[in-house]
Amino acid sequence: MTQTLSVSDLMASSGVAFGTSGARGLVTAMTDRVCYTYTRAFLQHMTSEGQFGPGTAVALAGDLRPSTPRIMAACAAAIGDAEGVAVDCGFVPSPAVAAHGFALGVPSLMVTGSHIPDDRNGIKFNRADGEVLKPDETAIKAQTVAVDESLFDADGMLLAPPVLDAPVDVGTAYVARYADFFGAEPLKGLKLGVYQHSAVGRDIVVDVVRALGAEVMALGRSERFIPVDTEAVRPEDVVLAREWTAQHGLDAILSTDGDSDRPLLADETGAWLRGDVLGILCARALELAAVATPVSSNSALELSGWFGDVRRTRIGSPFVIEAMNALLAKGESACGYEANGGFILGSAVTRNGRTLGALPTRDAVLPMVAVLADARARGLTLSALQAQLPPRFTNSERLQNYPTSQSQALLAGLQQGIETDVLARLTKLFGDLAGSEAQTFDATDGLRTTFASGDIIHLRPSGNAPELRVYTEGATAERAASLNQQALERVRDLDMSAGLPECLTE
Known part of the structure; x- marks a missing residue:
């Protein structure tokens, strides 16, 4: 039996919210039927935008929550039933799967609840050319989807979930993005810790900083999911960072949230830098002319005098990206960042004959390695580099x-x-x-x-x-x-x- 479901009605009945960050809710509420329907609605919108049709690949990845593989299978079923091709990219950072989709010109989605506890999860959708923005959200919420109810049991779970093909490797290209641009020397001589916990990018971060010349120590790896929020660092993580830097003589500690699109960087004393401070330092390190950031971000951005054009926005990456795009339209080199540290590179950056391509989605690796490389090039510790900012x-x-x-x-x-x-x-x-x-x-x-x-x-x-x-x-x-x-x-x-x-x- 086929039932026509409205996304707005499904939001109300399931309790699974849908916004520019995608679908998010309790794992118990995110049944296969709900995830399938939201994915079909997204693909219907992509069809109307000319970005999806029969045979179109859709890149699919996830974080390390226990519920993620099941939800990935439900999304893959929706892609297949829409006559698309689900391309399993495995368990990699959100910006890695997004970058893969952008490079191929195809939609992508990431199963993740980001920094929230693992009794919840979510699905983040990306267009073929960038993040889902407010107009996309409105259009997706307005979709109605014809769902074959015979696919699901009484609890809304797929009777025959698809088995995904062996994952394609997108992690190597993501590491190469930074290794090729920065080279093998910028972190040479630094001893860095990587707080791995249950972040999906925990090994990729190690690979990147090692490729850039650092001595690396992996710390705090966990097989149990730990919800690390880069805007509200847990007291135990404050203590751990100070202990690790003192015990191991570290120059810095790098970490990320669960889906590795928001950075967490501690200086040589083990003090975690706030994300909006990291954003300012990264924009300077990359010599960008213009910056978009929410109104709540640190005002040292303007007081520093380092940037010719600053746009303040409402809180949320869609607003930051819209403002960044307006700066790009003026012909300026531009970026965006949020208080959570997620850095959005709007312009390609060229240095010493090497080019780092734009990546219009939140990224955790770039701000950490760019700022560390800048500090080393200036002969400064991270705390001394931060001290160059106005005291705000x-x-x-x-x-x-x-x-x-x-x-x-x-x-x-x-x-x-x-x-x-x-x-x-x-x-x-x-x-x-x-x-x-x-x-x-x-x-x-x-x-x-x-x-x-x-x-x-x-x-x-x-x-x-x-x-x-x-x-x-x-x-x-x-x-x-x-x-x-x-x-x-x-x-x-x-x-x-x-x-x-x-x-x-x-």
């Missing part, structure tokens, strides 16, 4: 169980009236914490306030949870952290039961 430090936390409607009411109330009204209100709310008046505000994504003291407080409702995120920036790491805690407490204590409190509206 960021911090972020979240107010959990804070209803989205309440977040929206707070931000709407704060922004009522003309600019002077808004600044006066923000000064009343946070001025004593910042030690000065509110000077400017930015409503690109949430409400970001810069005070005369240089302190920054940024409020933003979470897009997928009842949480209010609070980002702060100050002249020291301690200042950013204390300001964040104070701002969280100030917002938590506001009585929003009747809208914005009178003390802020007078």
Whole structure:
């Protein structure tokens, strides 16, 4: 029996969300039927874009979660039933399979839940020419898919899942991308640790830095999935990095999240660099002229004076890529990066007769090796290289169980009236914490306030949870952290039961 399923209805009934990051949900909810349907919807959209048809190859890879092989098989079934050819690329980093698809001019998909725990998983879809962006998301959500229900059992699992062919090797080309550009010497003399945990790119990172001349020590390999979030480093990983650098005399430690598209780099003291700082240093190392990054990223980007054009965007790689593409359209060499460290190379980079091609998707390896090579070329440690930036430090936390409607009411109330009204209100709310008046505000994504003291407080409702995120920036790491805690407490204590409190509206 064939049933016609709407993607929007399936999102509601299954609880598996679909956005520019692809499908994501609990493993128990991501049945073969759900994964199959989302994949068919993606391919239908690719057909309308002229990027898929009978006989078209679709590159397929996954991370190391226990549920990933099953979901890959469901995706392969959907590709085959759409008359495409599923090309198994094995278990490799997200940017490696994306680069393979871009090189061949075919769609690709990666089964991964990124940095979230392994009771969840996801499917990240890529066009033949770049990441899925907001217009693609809208079009995919609008698809209806005819599904043959006889393929599945009562639990939504395939009765006869396909057996994938032996995987093609895309890892070698990904390693060669960096070995060919940087050469065999840029990391010579450095002793580097690679914190492997359960990252899918754990061996590839070792191969890359070894190819670039480093002495490498593999650390912390795990056969159990560990959810490493590059924006919220676990306390135990903070301790491990300091212990490893001291114990082994390491110049740096490299790591990534689960699907190896977000980097995590520690300096010679074992201190993890924040992703937005790594992005600035990478853009300089590659001598790029223009940068796109979310509004929440460290303002040392502009204060450094290293870049001719900076575009601030809403949070999310699709917005960063759209802004980066606008910079490229002006003829500028451009990149994008996010606070999670994922680096998006929009332009080809040529140096010493060698060219590194553009890779318009998040990558973890490039920012780490580019910055390490730059530090070595300058004769600096990583901490000394970072010290060349203006002293700006960021911090972020979240107010959990804070209803989205309440977040929206707070931000709407704060922004009522003309600019002077808004600044006066923000000064009343946070001025004593910042030690000065509110000077400017930015409503690109949430409400970001810069005070005369240089302190920054940024409020933003979470897009997928009842949480209010609070980002702060100050002249020291301690200042950013204390300001964040104070701002969280100030917002938590506001009585929003009747809208914005009178003390802020007078």
